[in-house]
Amino acid sequence: xxxxxxxxxxxxxxxxxxxxxxxxxxxxxxxxxxxxxxxxxxxxxxxxxxxxxxxxxxxxxxxxxxxxxxxxxxxxxxxxxxxxxxxxxxxxxxxxxxxxxxxxxxxxxxxxxxxxxxxxxxxxxxxxxxxxxxxxxxxxxxxxxxxxxxxxxxxxxxxxxxxxxxxxxxxxxxxx
Numbered sequence: 001x002x003x004x005x006x007x008x009x010x011x012x013x014x015x016x017x018x019x020x021x022x023x024x025x026x027x028x029x030x031x032x033x034x035x036x037x038x039x040x041x042x043x044x045x046x047x048x049x050x051x052x053x054x055x056x057x058x059x060x061x062x063x064x065x066x067x068x069x070x071x072x073x074x075x076x077x078x079x080x081x082x083x084x085x086x087x088x089x090x091x092x093x094x095x096x097x098x099x100x101x102x103x104x105x106x107x108x109x110x111x112x113x114x115x116x117x118x119x120x121x122x123x124x125x126x127x128x129x130x131x132x133x134x135x136x137x138x139x140x141x142x143x144x145x146x147x148x149x150x151x152x153x154x155x156x157x158x159x160x161x162x163x164x165x166x167x168x169x170x171x172x173x174x175x176x
Contacts, residue, residue, distance in 0.1 A: 010111070014146045015129065017103045020113035020119050028104075029068030034049070034097050036090065036106040037071045038114040047071040056081075065088045074114050080158035087166050090118055095126045097168040112150040116142070117159060126168040137162040 011021030026043060029035035037043035047064055059106050062085055064071045070093040072086055098104055108114035120142040124132035131137040143149050
């Protein structure tokens with residue numbers, strides 16, 4: 001497979017108003033340009049002020065949001081250790097902002113796996129611009145938009161196994 005057209009960490013627009021990238025895309029969000037930080041280290045740790053791990057019963061163990069930023073406690077393990085609630089919180093944060101015309105930046109450490117997987121989910125389940133009958137179908141469509149997409153085995157397995165349960169629950173999606 002040829003090299004991606006951009007370095008993996010450089011922010012790239014995968015759909016109008018949706019950018020994905022690595023740590024070079026990390027910055028505080030604004031009302032017009034919110035940021036989804038899809039990495040435990042350093043972003044989730046920095047936002048919550050811890051260095052090793054949070055207790056699993058911490059109220060922001062999976063995610064913390066404010067008006068312009070969402071910090072997800074995401075690592076990219078080879079096994080699917082993700083929680084469906086993290087993806088629900090992502091869609092609940094991203095959907096109204098994209099509907100209001102904001103430009104979203106989604107980033108993880110390298111910009112190859114977690115952040116583009118979230119973009120894929122948003123495009124398929126909320127914006128409905130990708131085939132969404134299965135993760136495999138959505139992935140094939142997304143890879144045409146983003147040749148730099150290289151999902152880790154854990155997130156790919158999680159999305160494949162959980163695809164039917166990962167739905168956008170915003171008012172617009174529930175009414176259509």
